[in-house]
Amino acid sequence: MIESLDPHLGELLRRWPGRFCHRALLVALHAPDPAGPQLLARALVDGIAAEEDEHQVYENLLAEGHFALAETVLTDCAALDRARLDDLSRRLETVRLRRHAQLLARLEESARRADLAGIEAPAADRDELAARCRESWPEAAAALTALEDELAAGVAAGRAALTARLAALPDAEEDWADACRRLIEAGRLRAARSLLERSDDGRGGPATAPPLPEWCWKDEPAELLRWHLDPATRRAPSFAGWAVRQGSAEHRLLDAYQSLQLAGGAQPAVDFAAALDEFLGASPGEGPRPHTAHPVEGGHLTRLFGVFADEDLAAFRPAGDVDLFVADPGTRAVPALPGLAPFLAVGWGLDGRGYAGRSPAAVLDLRSLLRLVAVRRRRAVGLLRVAGPQWPLAAFTGGRVFAEPKSSWRTLSWIVDLSGLGDLGTxxxxxxxxxxxxxxxxxFLDHLLRSPRRLPADAGALPRWTDDAQLTAALRTAVLAPVRGNPAAEAAFWAALSLRTGDAPVSVNEMMREIALVSGRVDPVREADLWAGAARLAALPVVREVTPAGVLLDDNGVLIGLAADAGKHLAEALERLAVESPGQDRPALDAWALHRHLLTPGLAAYRADPGPERARALAEETGALPLDGLPLGGEADLLGVLGRMRPAFETAHPGVELTLAVPAGTVAAVHADVLRVLLYELLGNAAEALGASGGSVSLRAESAQGDVTVEVQDSGPGIADTAGGHRIFRRGFSTRGPGRGDGLHRARTLAQRADGDLLLAARQGLHPVLRGAHFTLVLPMV
Incomplete structure (x- = not known):
């Protein structure tokens, strides 16, 4: 009977009012491929069995992501409760937004996986996927899965190639090879390639030093010490792997440690230092370097000579010596010993678990000592693996460790290993x-030190640094440090980074085209200025070479991460370049002063032809600009706006230290240019109050109860009582001479027209350093 159904059944069902009680039928009727009569009949039977009403069908369509169908139910189903339509419509948009966020998250994750693997992410039209997601999540999800499967196939091919490459290195150390395998398995193919390109390190470096054994005993360390020193003691059968030979260096070291429990004084300290040096393979303290001990608070101070005696470790402490504090039996804490480089401390009453905060003292407690004596070779490495995670990072990064423009891979691998920040994969x-x-x-090492709990689970992975605004800004500053203050060089760098592909240099002509696209102008910068700026890039650590063919950049993760915002930073550099070209006289208005005129129509004419006459005309136009009718509405991210303004502020006020404390996601309900003008007036007023001697300016922000509150304070002389808190906002009033006095008036008027306010929150004397003026800007929050 099903086979003989009318072929027009589908059209009839699309017009049937009762279809809205049959979810499977609605889905079949609106499928991308037309459903045949048999499928429609089965869907109708399924709908009858489900016994759903129209509201249940609507909710289930939302849950499954059939958004276009749900919208059809809202529009065409007369059985829905009309009083609930607004609520149902809001539910539809809420679920759509959730699925859209899920779509973006999966695309970002695919991009991250492609980046880690060092392969091209499958091409995805985000706008088309977003449109499809708005109609049907199952269709968008299917397209996403196809992209993810394509990426997985690319990763699998790369994984197979690197696995074969690793197999061709049979003589590599097992720990090194294991680090490679874990990176390959985790899909971190870029890092694995980097490791394999240094295959000689498979026969050296941290991988060649045996690890400290894990503590596997339920017994207390003192009990294991007794097993070592008293042959008559009954021992666990598994202790055989840890036992030391009577009369060996290991045995003498444990015996010297036992003596520290019995008596303090110089001799036990000297005996322990000599035993530890002997264990490490250094001279036992005879001849030109005898061990001596000097009394200090809580014990004695002596020296070790074998801690950095290993050839791979000597660069970290060229002198080789390390101070050793030997505690008296009753000492329970290491005393303050100022003036010492990172040192070791040992004593019966010291517990290493209390010294995990990167202090100069690293405690070698009994548990760690027992693990150490189980190591049969390269014992100095084992000792530093105990001490390194307790010491400041500078113990391994100071001196001439980083003296060369590029560090050695082996040096980096030792730093990471000994400081406890990761393994070869890291x-x-x-x-x-x-x-x-x-x-x-x-x-990056400082970043790892600050964020140990944020380390991802995949092998050798680093915290996602692009999410850390502080680290990103610091990396950007470090990369551009040699050309800081040269906007032509910065523009050349950001243009080259925007265009970089593979190992091909980016030519100046290509940079000129990119700059024209970003600026929207045919000739925004003179080619000679850009050539001069590009030549300066040879000083950057991330530039391989600058030749007549163009600029060739390194292939590293920092540049990949910074490239995401290259267009924004290029625009900022062009703004500075427009008014401050190298080799030319300083323009009438610098990049900072231009912020005052962002709402003035004549700004475009000045930028096209900057000069003193245009600057005077622009100042007059800004002064006479009526604030009624200006487009004040919009959304402005405070942190983003300040980040773009800060370089110009620091250039204009080099003697002023600007401190920002702005939570991410602080968004004000004003146009971004309005916010820039307000911040220009407040920060400029504070900087000018400091005068030529400079000082500090602080900007703090918070969002609460529908308002964004911005506090600006400075360390200047403050506002004299004669000025009066109310008078400083009057037009024409100024304490800095004639021709001034409209900035704060204009800022307050703008703030009030934007449904906010500008207040003099306090006068002199409340903050121990920032004793100057204290203004509060209040704006509506998004």
Missing amino acids: AASLAFETGLHPDLIRL
Whole structure:
């Protein structure tokens, strides 16, 4: 009977009012491929069995992501409760937004996986996917899955190639090879390639030093010490793997440690230092370097000579010596010993678990000592693996460790290993991210130190640094440090970074085209200025070379991360370049002063032809500009706006230290240009109050109860009582001479027209440093 159904059944069902009680039928009727009579009949039977009403069908369509169908139900189903239509419509938009966020998250994750693997992400039309998601989540999800499957196939091919490459290195150390395998398995193919390109390190470096054994005993460390020193003691059968030979260096070291429980004084300290040096393979303290001990608070201070005696470790402490504090039996804490480089401390009453805060003192407690004596070779490495995670990072990054423009891979791998920040996989990831440039390495190591709990689970992965605004800004500053203050060089860098593909240099002609696109002008910068700026890029650590063919950039993770905002920073550099070209007289208005005129129509004419006459005309136009009718509405991210304004502020006021405390996501309900003008007046007023001697300006912001509150304070002389809190906002009133006095008046008027306010929150004397004026800007919050 089903086979003989009318072929026009589908059209009839689309007009049937009762279809809205049959979810499966609605889905079949609106499927991309027309459903045949048999499928429609089965869907109708399924709908009868489900016993859903129209509201249940609507909710289930939302849950499954059939948004276009749900919209059809809202529009065409007369059985829905009309009083609930607004609520049902809001539910539809809410679920749509959730699915759209899920779509973006999966696209970002695919891009991240492609980046980690060092392969091109499958081409995805985000706008088309977003439109499809708005109609049907199942269709959008199917398209996403196809993209993810394509990416997975590319990763699998790369994984197979690297696995074969690793198999061709049979003589590599097992720990090194294992680090490679874990990176490959985790899909971190970029880092794995970086490690494999240094295959000689498979026969050296941290991988060649045996790890400290994990503590596997339920017994207390003191009990294991007794097993070592008293042959008559009954021991666990599994202790055989930890036992030391009577009369060996290991046995003498444990015996010397036991003596520290019995008596204090210089001799036990000297005996322990000599035993530890012997265990490490150094001279036992005879001849030119005898061990001596000096009394200090809580014990005695002596020296060790074998801690950095290992050839791979000597660069970290060229002198080789390390101070050793030996505690008296009753000492329970290491005393303050100022003036010492990172040192070791040992004593019966000291517990290493209390010294995990990166202090100069690293405690070698009994548990760690027992693990150490189980190591049969390269014992100095084992000792530093105990001490390194307790010491400040500078113990391994100071001196001439980073003296060369590019550090060695092996040095980096040792730093990561000994400081307890990761393994060879972590070092490989760091090498890729930084290109082994010392300044970038230091920033990443500090970042790892600050965020140990944020480390991802995949092997060797680093915290996602592009989410950290502080680190991103620091990396940007470090990369551009050699050309800081040269807007032509900065523009050339950001243009080259925007255009970089593979190992091909970016020519100046290509940069000129990119700059024209970003600026919207045919000739925004003179070609000679851009050539001069590009030539300066040779000083950057991330530039391989600058030739007549163009600028060739390194291939590293920092540049990949910074490239995401290259267009924004290029626009900022062009804005500075427009008014401050190298080799020319300083223009009438610098990049900072231009912020005052952002709402003035004549600004475009000045930018096209800057000069003193245009600047005077612009100032007059701004002064006479009526604030009624200006487009004040919009949304402005306070942190983003300040980040773009800060370089111009620092250039205009080099003696002023600007401190910002602005939570991410602080968004005011005003136009971004209005916010820039307000911040220009407040920050400029504070900087001018400091005068030529300079000082500090602080800007703090918070969002609460529908308002964004911005507090600006400075360390200047403050506002004299004769000025009066109310008078400083009057037009024409100024304490800085004639021709001034409209900035705060204009700022307050703008703030009030934007449904906010500007107040003099306090006068002199409330803050111990910022004793100057204290203004509060209040704006509506988005």
